[in-house]
Amino acid sequence: MTGPLRDGVDDQNRSPDAAAAPLGATGPRVALIVNARSRTGRAGFDTACRLLVARGCTIAAAHAVADPAALPAVVAEAAAGTHDLVVIGGGDGTISTTVGAFADRDRVLGLLPLGTANSFAKALGLPLALDEAVDVLRDGVVARVDLGVLNGRHFANAVAIGLPADIARGTPHRVKRWVGRSGYLLVAAVRFLRHRAFRATVTHDGGTATFEALELRIANGGFQGGVPVLPTADVDSGDLVIRVIKGPSRRALLRVWLQALRGTTPDTSDPDQSDVVVLRSRAVSIETDPPQRVSVDGEVVMRTPVKAEIAPRALRVMVPRTAARHG
Numbered sequence: 001m002t003g004p005l006r007d008g009v010d011d012q013n014r015s016p017d018a019a020a021a022p023l024g025a026t027g028p029r030v031a032l033i034v035n036a037r038s039r040t041g042r043a044g045f046d047t048a049c050r051l052l053v054a055r056g057c058t059i060a061a062a063h064a065v066a067d068p069a070a071l072p073a074v075v076a077e078a079a080a081g082t083h084d085l086v087v088i089g090g091g092d093g094t095i096s097t098t099v100g101a102f103a104d105r106d107r108v109l110g111l112l113p114l115g116t117a118n119s120f121a122k123a124l125g126l127p128l129a130l131d132e133a134v135d136v137l138r139d140g141v142v143a144r145v146d147l148g149v150l151n152g153r154h155f156a157n158a159v160a161i162g163l164p165a166d167i168a169r170g171t172p173h174r175v176k177r178w179v180g181r182s183g184y185l186l187v188a189a190v191r192f193l194r195h196r197a198f199r200a201t202v203t204h205d206g207g208t209a210t211f212e213a214l215e216l217r218i219a220n221g222g223f224q225g226g227v228p229v230l231p232t233a234d235v236d237s238g239d240l241v242i243r244v245i246k247g248p249s250r251r252a253l254l255r256v257w258l259q260a261l262r263g264t265t266p267d268t269s270d271p272d273q274s275d276v277v278v279l280r281s282r283a284v285s286i287e288t289d290p291p292q293r294v295s296v297d298g299e300v301v302m303r304t305p306v307k308a309e310i311a312p313r314a315l316r317v318m319v320p321r322t323a324a325r326h327g
Contacts, residue, residue, distance in 0.1 A: 027056030027138065028084035033074055033098075034114065035090035036064045044089055044114040044130060051134040052087075068094070076101045084108070085318070087137060091115015092157055096297035100154035103147055103314045110137040110318045116226070117298065120157040123221030123235050125323045140320050144313040145235040148220045151306055155296045156315075158224045158233075159308060161286065162215040163195045163253065165293035165300055192254070197247025199289040204242060204281035211277065214253045215245040218284060218308045225298075229260045232278070238312045242284050244277040252276065283309040 030052055034045040045064040052059055060083055065071050071090075075098040078086045088098060089112035102109045113121035113128050124145070127133055148155045200213040217224065219233035219241045233241040245253050252275040259265060288304040295301070 027058055029060045029082075030057045030110075030137070031061040031078040031081065031083040031086045032059055033063045033065060033071070033078060033086070033088050034112070035068060035071060035088075035094040036066045037068055038090040038094055038114045039116050040114045040130075041090060044112065047130055048087070048089055048112055048134065051131055052137070055134060055138045057085075057138060068097070071098055072101070079105065079107045085110050085137065087112060089114045092117055092119050092297040093299040095120050095156045096154075096299065099147060099156045099315065102316065103154050103311060106316065108142055108316045108318060117224075119223035119226055120221055120235075120297070122223040122226070123157060123233075124317065124319050126319065136318055136320050140318045141323070142316050143236075143319045143323060145315050145317060146220055146238060147311040147314040148218065148240060148308055149311050150218075150294075150296060150308045151302065153296075154311065154314070155220070157219070157221040157297050158229075159218040159306070160215070160224070160295045161200075161217075161288065161292050161304060161306075162198065162213065163192065164215060164217070164224070165295040166195065192250065195250065195253075198292055200244065201287045202242065202244065202279070203285040204279050205283065206279065206281070209277075211244050212247045213244050213288075214247040214250065215243075216286060217241075217243045218286075219243070220310070227260050228263060228265075230278075231265060232280075236313070238310060239280050239282050240284060240308060240310050242279040242281060244279075246275040246277065249275075283307070 032048060032052065034048065035041050036045065049059060049062055061078060063074055065074055071094060075088060079101040085108050087110040088094060092115055094115065095111065111121055111126060112130060112133050113126060118128055121128065126136060148159065150159055195214065197212045197214050199210065200216055201208065201210045217230065219230040221235050222228050222231045222233040230241050230243055245256055256276060285307045286304055291303045293300050293303055294306055
């Protein structure tokens with residue numbers, strides 16, 4: 001089922017019967033766009049086509065995109081069309097680079113978690129099994145959730161400054177694809193030993209503070225790297241959660257990361273954990289000395305300084321019926 005590629009987009013990669021689903025017009029008309037470079041994207045595309053058709057959806061367009069740089073244009077074209085649902089398959093980076101096409105619009109987004117960490121999917125309460133995720137597209141409900149905006153561009157889940165950004169930069173796509181989350185851990189071990197604290201000035205709704213920081217995170221959703229890093233962050237809270245891990249000792253960083261892997265979070269009221277600061281704000285500006293790399297949903301895209309703000313209820317997305325955030 002492989003057709004010719006044009007600018008990294010496979011316009012013909014669609015099963016012969018995909019245009020007419022068994023239930024005819026009773027199912028939604030779907031545009032399916034899959035990042036073929038995501039960890040399970042290549043296999044997931046064919047499976048998703050088959051599952052959507054079996055569940056009565058009409059696939060009006062289907063693209064397996066081999067070049068991630070082509071994704072925004074393909075998704076923007078689909079979001080501007082007349083489809084009932086635009087389905088994107090990929091990981092957090094795929095979602096982050098394309099979610100702006102849906103911001104503050106009536107077009108509904110459906111997600112298939114085909115990446116390494118799938119943090120935004122977890123924040124929405126989506127199942128990670130592909131057949132169950134497709135069930136949500138057909139039988140779920142539309143929810144309105146928040147997005148973040150960083151230096152004018154929308155993001156879905158989280159921003160990281162410091163060591164997490166260095167790890168993201170040092171983890172090639174081929175490592176994430178073949179090794180998965182353990183690839184992050186291998187790179188993290190090396191980067192951790194080299195990491196040094198930096199000066200960070202954080203301006204938020206409550207004022208301005210300066211820290212000697214090892215790591216800063218700005219969270220819309222509570223999961224990062226596939227684990228619950230900031231469970232107080234919620235995609236329908238109407239604000240962002242900012243966490244600073246203070247230096248200079250890297251022991252604090254190691255302790256907090258181990259807590260996240262165990263599913264626990266720092267108690268900031270505990271004097272022994274005073275090296276962790278958590279803030280809530282609708283907007284935040286961060287300056288660092290020296291300038292630091294900034295990763296957005298796992299992809300390094302810029303350096304500091306940055307300004308982030310919340311875009312409340314900006315995204316319409318399919319979630320399970322059991323999810324509380326209907327709207």
